[in-house]
Amino acid sequence: MRRRTVAAALALILVAGGAACGAPEFTYVKNSGQKTYFKVPHEWHETDTGDVDDTLSGSNPDSATAQLRRDAWWSVAYDASAVPDATHLLTSGITAQPIVYARVADLSEPQQNAVSLDMLRNAFLPVTAEAREASAGAALGLTGFELVRDEVLTPEGGLHGVRIVYDYELASGVMHTFDQTALLNTDGSKLYLLIIRCSTSCYRDRSDELDTIATSFTVRS
Structure with missing residues (x-):
């Protein structure tokens, strides 16, 4: 009887240990060279940012300008959609699942x-x-602008910037929310950008989760 009791206790310990070793809650995203860090829910998927970067920089992907941009930018995107695609950041359609895009870019003198x-x-x-x-x-298909939040940020190390949250009604007719953190280093030569997007109803339903991502964005200047 005692042996059976000990065996049962060991089985419970193994089960508990297995549960403790399950999937982590977050993926920790970092660029050590740029000293930039944030976290996203573990089930979100990383997706290529090339098309988004080309669109945002306004450069032909085959041009010398695009190559210079690749040398000057680091970017990453994570999408909660079952079909992850960084262009969900830019679509005029409905984004029912959130996407986050981060970029570190050297700024030109102008x-x-x-x-x-x-x-x-x-x-x-x-x-x-x-x-x-x-x-x-x-x-551009952007109407119904609403400013939800506008906060000036002064983290340590001489960094300064803003976190803003705003709504736009897109061409789809659905209101979308954009949660944006933008920081500059001390001499203003480098931009650190984090953007979260999803429909306003999605943002409202997942506000705690998305605020965790935004507030985890850290730069060690």
Whole structure:
């Protein structure tokens, strides 16, 4: 009887140990050379960013400019969709599952001279009133702008920047939320960018999860 009791106890320990060794909760994303870190839920999938980077930089992928951009940028994307695709960041369709995109980029001298908090706010889509007016957002399928959050950030090491959360109604007619953190290093020569996107209903339902990603974005300057 005692042997059976000991065996049962050992079995319970093994089961508990197996559960403890299950899949981790998060994937920790890092670029040690750029001293940039964040985390995403473990079940999200990494996806290639080449097409997104080409679109955002406005360069032909076969051009010398695109090659220079590849040398100056580091980027990564993780998508919660069952069919992960970094272009979900840019689509005018409905993004029912969240996607996160991060980039570290060296800034050219003209870009450094133009650096401001408003430039950081407008680093992805037009956010300030002046940028929205200049971009003719309605022509781009962007309407119904709503600013949800605008926070100035001053992390350690001389970094400075903003975290903004805003909504746009896209051409699909569905409201989408963009959660963007943009930081500059001390001399303004390097941009650190994190963007989370999904439909506004998705963002609301998963707000704790998405805030965890945004607040985990860390740069060691």
